[in-house]
Amino acid sequence: MEEFDIEALLSSNEKTIIRLLEDYANVNNIIAYVIDNNGDLKSSFFGNLPTDGIFEQISEMKNLNKITEKHQEYNLSYADAALRVSVLGQIVGKVCCIEPANRVNGQNFGMISYELGQHSRFLKRLIESVGHLLINEHGIGNFMIKYPLEVDDIIDELNDDDSVALQQLRHLSTSNDSIISAIEYIDDNLDKHLTLDQVSNHVFLSDYYFSKLFKRETKLSFSVYLNARKIQKAMMILKQTSHSISEVSEELGFTRMSYFSQTFKKYTGYTPSDFRNEEYLEI
Structure with a gap:
């Protein structure tokens, strides 16, 4: 770093x-x-x-x-x-x-x-x-300044609980202008394959500083937040449209439908098809 x-x-x-x-x-x-x-x-x-x-x-x-x-x-x-x-x-x-x-x-x-x-x-x-x-x-x-990758940084990435990330989104709050701008950019580009470099460059911060700042402000790592937002939008599309699971996967920038399905289940506990078919499930 x-x-x-x-x-x-x-x-x-x-x-x-x-x-x-x-x-x-x-x-x-x-x-x-x-x-x-x-x-x-x-x-x-x-x-x-x-x-x-x-x-x-x-x-x-x-x-x-x-x-x-x-x-x-x-x-x-x-x-x-x-x-x-x-x-x-x-x-x-x-x-x-x-x-x-x-x-x-x-x-x-x-x-x-x-x-x-x-x-x-x-x-x-x-x-x-x-x-x-x-x-x-x-x-x-x-x-x-060159920083060695510290064990604490690695642990920070492992500490994210994917299963509660969607709940965390509902309570997310920040007053930091850079993070607000980054979140708006992410939300406007959920159909793309976004990277940490792309988003940090958008707000004119180094990827190292941005990743630390993003985790501090949102309590989620960049990658977990990005996937959680994609899955959150996928849930809405699955419930509100007749788009196929393959189409939903493509709409949200996933390169493989199998990876989309795996990610969806990791964050929600359901496969995309099970989620669509369960009428009692709320978004």
């Missing part, structure tokens, strides 16, 4: 990007920083920090993504922009801009948020442009 190392990019070429961020923050009287997809801080806080101790408190937070939702609780104006590595086609983190409220007294907060949005988008383009040059110069391999 590999993951892009945004911290290595920031520190490359004697910290070229870090020095640019620091200068920009000081000149524009804002505070800027960079986090990865997990919300971990990958740079310092750049700019003229207030002396009220709030940033010491923030820097101790395990997940700085919380500031996105709760910046007003910290009395901060906030904006961010996602950072994407074009050669990978992945979002690798965010550049964030904030302004303590005590600096903007008497000013329109809507205008401050708009200006911070402009700053964050400019810094996004700056980091991505300089990063592209550094990656071309040094090679993408110098900015990748």
